[in-house]
Amino acid sequence: xxxxxxxxxxxxxxxxxxxxxxxxxxxxxLTNRFLTLLTWLVAILGSVxxxxxxxxxxxxxxARLDWEAITALPPAGFDMGGGFGNAIIGxxxxxxxxxxxxxxxxxxxAIYLAVLGxxxxxxxxxxxxxxxxxxxxxxxxxxxxxxxxxxxxxxxALAGGVALSVLMLPTVILAAxxxxxQVPQKMVDAAYGMGCTPTQVIWKVVLPTGAPGILTGVMxxxxxxxxxxxxxxxxxxxxxxxxxxxxxxxxxxxILIYNFSAMPFDNQIQLAWAASLVLVLIVLVFNxxxxxxxxxxx
Amino acid sequence: xxxxxxxDKASPHSASAPxxxxxxxxxxxxxxxxxxCAGLIIALLAYxxxxxxxxxxxxxxxxxxGFVGGTTWDGSxxxxxxxxxxxxxxxxxxxxxxxxxIMGVTIAIFLTQEFLSQKVATVFRLIVELLAAIPSVxxxxxxxxxxxxxxxxxxxxLHTHFDFIPLFSTDxxxxxxxxxxxxxxxxxxxxxxxxxxxxxxxxPYKVKEAAYGMGTTRWEAILKVMLPTxxxxxxxALVLGFGRALGETMALAMLIGNxxxxxxxxxxxxxTLASLLASxxxxxxxxxxxxxMYAAIVLLLLTFVxxxxxxxxxxxxxxxxxxxx
Numbered sequence: 001x002x003x004x005x006x007x008x009x010x011x012x013x014x015x016x017x018x019x020x021x022x023x024x025x026x027x028x029x030l031t032n033r034f035l036t037l038l039t040w041l042v043a044i045l046g047s048v049x050x051x052x053x054x055x056x057x058x059x060x061x062x063a064r065l066d067w068e069a070i071t072a073l074p075p076a077g078f079d080m081g082g083g084f085g086n087a088i089i090g091x092x093x094x095x096x097x098x099x100x101x102x103x104x105x106x107x108x109x110a111i112y113l114a115v116l117g118x119x120x121x122x123x124x125x126x127x128x129x130x131x132x133x134x135x136x137x138x139x140x141x142x143x144x145x146x147x148x149x150x151x152x153x154x155x156x157a158l159a160g161g162v163a164l165s166v167l168m169l170p171t172v173i174l175a176a177x178x179x180x181x182q183v184p185q186k187m188v189d190a191a192y193g194m195g196c197t198p199t200q201v202i203w204k205v206v207l208p209t210g211a212p213g214i215l216t217g218v219m220x221x222x223x224x225x226x227x228x229x230x231x232x233x234x235x236x237x238x239x240x241x242x243x244x245x246x247x248x249x250x251x252x253x254x255i256l257i258y259n260f261s262a263m264p265f266d267n268q269i270q271l272a273w274a275a276s277l278v279l280v281l282i283v284l285v286f287n288x289x290x291x292x293x294x295x296x297x298x
Numbered sequence: 299x300x301x302x303x304x305x306d307k308a309s310p311h312s313a314s315a316p317x318x319x320x321x322x323x324x325x326x327x328x329x330x331x332x333x334x335c336a337g338l339i340i341a342l343l344a345y346x347x348x349x350x351x352x353x354x355x356x357x358x359x360x361x362x363x364g365f366v367g368g369t370t371w372d373g374s375x376x377x378x379x380x381x382x383x384x385x386x387x388x389x390x391x392x393x394x395x396x397x398x399x400i401m402g403v404t405i406a407i408f409l410t411q412e413f414l415s416q417k418v419a420t421v422f423r424l425i426v427e428l429l430a431a432i433p434s435v436x437x438x439x440x441x442x443x444x445x446x447x448x449x450x451x452x453x454x455x456l457h458t459h460f461d462f463i464p465l466f467s468t469d470x471x472x473x474x475x476x477x478x479x480x481x482x483x484x485x486x487x488x489x490x491x492x493x494x495x496x497x498x499x500x501x502p503y504k505v506k507e508a509a510y511g512m513g514t515t516r517w518e519a520i521l522k523v524m525l526p527t528x529x530x531x532x533x534x535a536l537v538l539g540f541g542r543a544l545g546e547t548m549a550l551a552m553l554i555g556n557x558x559x560x561x562x563x564x565x566x567x568x569x570t571l572a573s574l575l576a577s578x579x580x581x582x583x584x585x586x587x588x589x590x591m592y593a594a595i596v597l598l599l600l601t602f603v604x605x606x607x608x609x610x611x612x613x614x615x616x617x618x619x620x621x622x623x
């Protein structure tokens with residue numbers, strides 16, 4: 001320290017000090033530039049599939065999408081025309097059944113996890129199970145539903161809905177819990193201070209305040225379920241006719257796409273693209289609704 | 299509930315009232331209901347394990363552990379083994395993890411390390427989220443009609459010039475491992491990116507400032523400070539992405555070719571456990587159904603182990619950075 005203070009010492013030291021400014025062609029700078037370039041390339045490459053999928057959906061699916069496509073029944077073999085009206089209704093009905101089962105149960109479970117016993121053993125166990133189940137292969141929901149329902153009652157829309165609800169339940173629980181945790185503790189404390197019972201606190205403060213977040217979670221779960229196909233494969237099966245009863249095989253958009261994609265007929269393949277476009281639009285509508293009800297936190 | 303301690307304390311003119319007996323009753327009922335529902339998810343997992351397990355029991359006792367090592371799947375001869383499917387599942391998932399993992403982590407860096415202005419980053423994040431929103435069958439359809447025709451000339455060239463390398467020892471005649479793994483990589487990319495973004499965002503800003511203060515370039519700060527600090531979170535992202543890849547069904551059933559063989563070649567058709575279930579279940583006979591249930595158990599255990607590992611690492615990371623819970 002003291003050496004630096006004397007002018008002569010600092011002058012001799014300055015000769016030895018390397019040039020500290022970054023040099024444009026130094027190896028470090030070049031590495032930096034190269035990696036930045038690489039990152040841009042990877043990021044662009046990563047978004048190519050999305051744009052390619054969207055392009056194909058609009059050009060192939062958009063060309064075939066008309067009133068007939070969304071109302072008519074699926075064509076057989078060499079038939080021209082046709083559509084997938086029954087599959088749209090089937091998808092919507094099964095997602096509705098799944099929501100009716102999973103949303104009330106999921107929100108109730110989330111109430112326990114977020115408000116009633118957040119630190120209890122039961123809560124941490126169910127939280128863990130819910131997280132594990134979000135990574136659960138969707139086809140296993142189908143296998144499970146096959147084992148409990150289809151074996152006894154045959155293929156049905158109800159079985160399809162149950163299979164989807166198994167997949168929705170963990171998503172709804174985790175999202176609703178997260179939303180309820182965002183409710184300020186002060187509001188909850190104030191309600192307790194006024195003499196509310198825990199149930200009154202939940203119904204009058206936590207649920208109304210957390211509603212947008214809960215709704216977002218529900219919408220995202222619905223969007224996910226609408227796009228699912230593996231669990232429907234051998235629970236709802238497929239049908240070439242309009243839905244008449246919840247207890248019979250039911251068509252869905254995703255299974256229609258799967259079946260038609262492997263067919264050697266151009267008409268069916270075009271319909272598969274059009275059905276994909278409709279399916280993606282349905283999924284997107286729920287995604288957008290989810291975003292609209294709550295402004296993103298991040 | 300009759301012994302309401304506040305009953306006689308309430309003023310007769312007050313608008314407020316103590317909870318009535320009905321309130322107490324509703325409260326305890328509601329709390330019990332919520333608690334039951336929280337227990338329900340655990341019961342559901344147990345029920346799933348039990349039900350699939352009991353349905354698979356005949357096959358488990360018949361084929362035993364040899365099922366995992368068997369290489370044929372033939373419903374007409376009642377001969378079942380899932381080694382090729384396990385191989386295909388692991389091979390396709392590992393390939394997808396390498397591609398999707400590298401891209402996902404790179405995109406997470408791209409989104410968090412100030413490469414983009416706030417607005418562009420929001421748009422880009424939306425693109426990644428949309429990538430996750432597209433249903434699996436749509437990727438399958440895209441794979442069949444866009445990716446496979448695109449890959450075929452590349453695969454043909456690699457096969458004719460480098461066929462001494464086992465990876466390129468066959469030609470891509472249609473569906474195969476390479477298109478399946480690529481689509482799988484696209485599908486796990488959003489998962490890996492989202493969890494890695496969380497891990498990178500959790501690092502206090504002063505850590506990066508300290509690195510810059512030492513005179514590092516941006517990439518030196520990322521590679522030597524940010525990534526090592528976020529490493530456990532990124533590991534969790536990769537493990538959870540791997541779990542997703544193992545269980546993915548429809549896109550693979552459409553793209554992998556459903557052929558029960560063990561082949562190192564990237565362009566040979568293969569099969570996975572999930573797509574075996576998807577393609578064989580609808581037409582299976584009674585014993586084959588049992589065998590498929592057994593295969594489902596193998597898949598369940600495989601993904602369960604991977605997911606629990608991923609969650610444990612994620613939990614560890616959260617504790618490390620937040621110092622609590």
